[in-house]
Amino acid sequence: MPAVVRDVPGAGGVREANAAAVLGAVRVGGPLSRAAIARHTGLSMPTVSRQVAALIDLGLLCEVAGQAETRAVGRPTVPVDLHDDLIAACGVHVGITTTTYGLTNLRGSLLGSERIATPPGAPEKVLRHIAGEVTAFLARWPQRRIIGVGFAIGGQVDAERGLLDHERLAWRGVAARTVLEQVTGLPVYLDGHVPAMAAAELLFGASGRAASSLYFYAREMVGVAVATHGRLHRGPGQSGSIAHLPVGTDVACTCGRTGCLEATVAESAVLGRAMRAGVIGTADMGLLRGAAEAGDPEADRILAERARALGRAVGLVRDVVNPELVVLGGQAITDAPGYLEELLRSFAETTALPGTGIVEVTRFGPDVQAMAACTGLLTQLYDHPLSVLGA
Ligand SMILES: [Zn+2]
Numbered sequence: 001m002p003a004v005v006r007d008v009p010g011a012g013g014v015r016e017a018n019a020a021a022v023l024g025a026v027r028v029g030g031p032l033s034r035a036a037i038a039r040h041t042g043l044s045m046p047t048v049s050r051q052v053a054a055l056i057d058l059g060l061l062c063e064v065a066g067q068a069e070t071r072a073v074g075r076p077t078v079p080v081d082l083h084d085d086l087i088a089a090c091g092v093h094v095g096i097t098t099t100t101y102g103l104t105n106l107r108g109s110l111l112g113s114e115r116i117a118t119p120p121g122a123p124e125k126v127l128r129h130i131a132g133e134v135t136a137f138l139a140r141w142p143q144r145r146i147i148g149v150g151f152a153i154g155g156q157v158d159a160e161r162g163l164l165d166h167e168r169l170a171w172r173g174v175a176a177r178t179v180l181e182q183v184t185g186l187p188v189y190l191d192g193h194v195p196a197m198a199a200a201e202l203l204f205g206a207s208g209r210a211a212s213s214l215y216f217y218a219r220e221m222v223g224v225a226v227a228t229h230g231r232l233h234r235g236p237g238q239s240g241s242i243a244h245l246p247v248g249t250d251v252a253c254t255c256g257r258t259g260c261l262e263a264t265v266a267e268s269a270v271l272g273r274a275m276r277a278g279v280i281g282t283a284d285m286g287l288l289r290g291a292a293e294a295g296d297p298e299a300d301r302i303l304a305e306r307a308r309a310l311g312r313a314v315g316l317v318r319d320v321v322n323p324e325l326v327v328l329g330g331q332a333i334t335d336a337p338g339y340l341e342e343l344l345r346s347f348a349e350t351t352a353l354p355g356t357g358i359v360e361v362t363r364f365g366p367d368v369q370a371m372a373a374c375t376g377l378l379t380q381l382y383d384h385p386l387s388v389l390g391a
């Protein structure tokens with residue numbers, strides 16, 4: 001993802017690539033001895049030793065005490081592993097209603113997270129407010145070296161210029177990176193929220209093991225991202241949209257057509273339907289799920305219809321992309337485990353390709369937004385460790 005990393009020195013390309021290879025080998029298989037790293041990466045022993053020393057200096061790796069392997073000949077070798085306790089990545093996800101931020105260590109384990117209502121108002125004021133909250137949150141980890149802020153959002157992201165367009169929030173050409181860097185004093189990396197979530201799956205989820213994968217996200221917005229051989233496909237504007245994919249419902253969309261995916265499955269649309277049907281009095285997904293669990297047939301019908309529309313969409317996109325693996329994420333899926341079967345049935349009825357057992361649900365659950373924003377930054381770090389740490 002070279003578009004996202006700024007100021008990558010061309011001359012340091014080989015050194016950077018070697019450092020990334022060493023770091024990647026330890027991330028996947030650590031703790032590892034230097035000899036094992038050389039075997040995994042195909043690099044020479046002197047190169048591995050040099051890179052390990054540099055990565056230890058940067059605080060990314062550490063020698064693992066008490067795990068020395070004694071070789072038959074020569075001095076014992078001390079394996080190295082990721083340094084869990086020092087470096088951390090902050091992530092911020094701005095959603096239409098909820099803003100989530102968190103901090104993860106190098107392994108993508110969430111150290112803490114908070115959520116606030118996305119404040120109303122002019123975009124710059126909103127971003128300043130959020131950045132202030134994030135700065136206060138980060139002050140809780142004085143012992144951590146926080147390498148930056150991954151910022152993930154729906155809409156169109158111009159990562160290179162640091163600009164955002166978000167139709168649903170009515171943001172146009174917002175200089176988000178400048179504002180966020182001013183307030184937090186940290187480097188900020190913008191990304192589309194769906195590509196960021198897909199990157200998290202590649203780094204720490206099931207997608208990392210598949211030759212090709214499709215990530216499908218649904219909550220208030222819907223989106224997909226495609227990865228092959230460990231790399232995300234990023235088209236113009238960083239993220240495409242399947243908001244208007246026709247899924248055959250009778251729901252009217254703001255685009256003038258009926259049966260568009262997002263208009264059918266968006267949280268606000270589902271809640272609106274439930275309120276008009278008199279199932280719930282306030283727009284709250286917890287209430288709607290509770291009503292369905294308590295046996296309200298209308299609540300159940302609304303949630304089942306959403307699951308079927310999602311399943312249809314997953315089937316249609318699967319047939320276009322033909323991935324080895326499909327990963328489902330977002331609260332429309334992770335908060336509705338009781339409707340997963342309905343979704344998978346609809347998927348199986350829609351897809352025309354053989355094999356329907358390729359669909360998995362993300363392991364990130366409801367933390368997906370904060371995790372994804374952090375992991376977007378970690379992806380940058382694992383790809384370009386020297387540049388991201390200013391080495
Ligand atoms: Zn539409």
